[in-house]
Amino acid sequence: MLLSLLVSVFIMLLLSFVERRKKIWDCERRFCCLSGRFGFVVPLDFTGKMQNRWSYGFAFGAVTPFMMSLMFRSIRIADVPSYLQVLATLFTALVLSITCMPLFACLSTPHRLLGGVLGLLYSLSWFVALMWKSIRYKEIVLNDNFVDYLMRLEWLFDVPQLLCLGFLLCRFGSIIVKGVQNRLRNHSNQEEVKKHEYKYVQRLLRWPAEASVQKSWFQRKVYEWDPYFKFPNRIIATVVMCFLGLYMMVTSEQIISWWLTLNMYDLWKTYVNDSLDQTSFFTHLNYATYTWYISAACATLTSVIHISQVLVYYRKHMQSLRVGEKKYLPKTYKLDPVYGVVGLLKYPGHQIAFSVWGYLIMHVAMFVVGLVFVYLVISPILQHGFLHWLKWVGVSLPNFFILLALMGLQRMLSHIFFLQDKISPTDEDKPLALNNRKAFHNFNYFFFFCNMILGVMNCCLRLIKSAAVGLMLLSRIERTIMPEGFEKQDTSYCMWVGMIMADHYHTNPVLVCFCHLLLKHTSESVQDGEYSRLNSDPITKDRVRTRWLLMYTLLRNPKLILLRKKRKQKNDKEGELAFAWAVSNIA
Structure with missing residues (x-):
């Protein structure tokens, strides 16, 4: 860590030296070699840049293990008292950010050849060090000690980081090759034309197609690719880190589970022989083990779907804002510029933390629900048979079924007897007009007392549904878990809304293309001399x-x-x- 920090500081000073500032101080004019030197180095632009999007994503993937360790406070630079733990963690985060900074700065620097060489050497040193650590850990003999067992499987955590570093090596190599070719051909680096934004504006100016294109089920229900929309590097980097963070969380969780399962008999041998029957103990252990693994698979699949939904909802919300629709925003939403800036700053880190901790909380909740299902359904059926369990259900749950029948009866009577017939046979529903009013008033009186009992059950169902939806949507920042009117209490959702509004204001294709064309034509007019007053003919x-x-x-x-x-x-x-x-x- 210390060696990487020193190398990182040297690389950043070198990149800052070749970066020139527009404003030159008077004291610098005495030294020609320092005139305008040591400018600001921008590691990456999160406000809508489309260059090097996947390169930034893999660069974040290469530093994901360090960020996960920082999240769980498994790395510390120095030992400090307990009341200064927060400052120590912040200082560790600062050191890590400086250490990882060259991976991003070498991609964003305008000096492509220098950035490619420095980035290649720096990422190569990381790759070699990681490979050496993985090979050294494989030589450890597997013992009963958990630390040795964990170090033996350390390579599972290093595989994604090695793949990301390998991609960066190829990327920096291609940057060096292109830089050498440009030097040999005397090509100047020009600003990349934002083709997708021009194509988006051109599509707006075309006449709409007369015949609509038939979409497949996948395009209608899951995802439809849009060639005129690109995700910014912030969203791509966030999604990549969410997937890698989820992988590391699941891997570490399963390693611990495997070790506990394999050593459970040895750890509890004394207690099993003294107090419990061995067959009964292993039966309950199998129930817990299978439930844990099945709930882990379900929680992992749900988290993968939630992370993928970030891309879907980001594009949906941005496209809606671009056409002037604000149906995804709260009804009483008022744009606050502070929330927009805070959303740009906080969203990536919050989304990663919500994805990792959301998986962990969801897994525990699914495990508890799975155990309840096993001991209420699976275990009685295996021990006494299905008919015995069905009889037990029939004896235990008649009250619940009666209440459900009463709720269904009210709905059926309301649809058949207490509503008038359809005005037109083509109508989908009946009109909201009462029929058989005397019968309705009698049923309303008797069910007034019954609905108090139904209200108790509905209250419990509402609590269960709210808890289930809240747990399932815990990692979904783009959707609020608060009821309507209380969206501002969900600060994470407000952060998401502020972020998409800031992106909408800074990356709207129509506005960006207008400004780009205005600057282009203005610069061309100045270069051509159309507005020069030195010649009377052009005037x-x-x-x-x-x-x-x-x-x-x-x-x-x-x-x-x-x-x-x-x-x-x-x-x-x-x-x-x-x-x-x-x-x-x-x-």
């Missing part, structure tokens, strides 16, 4: 062209005549005559 030509465009615009938009400054200086009668003349000519 005359430009004046004639401007007057022609003005006349054409006023003919097409006669109401603009009344808004002209020269027209306002004259009397209103003359303005009205000019307006009438323009309208008559148009007609």
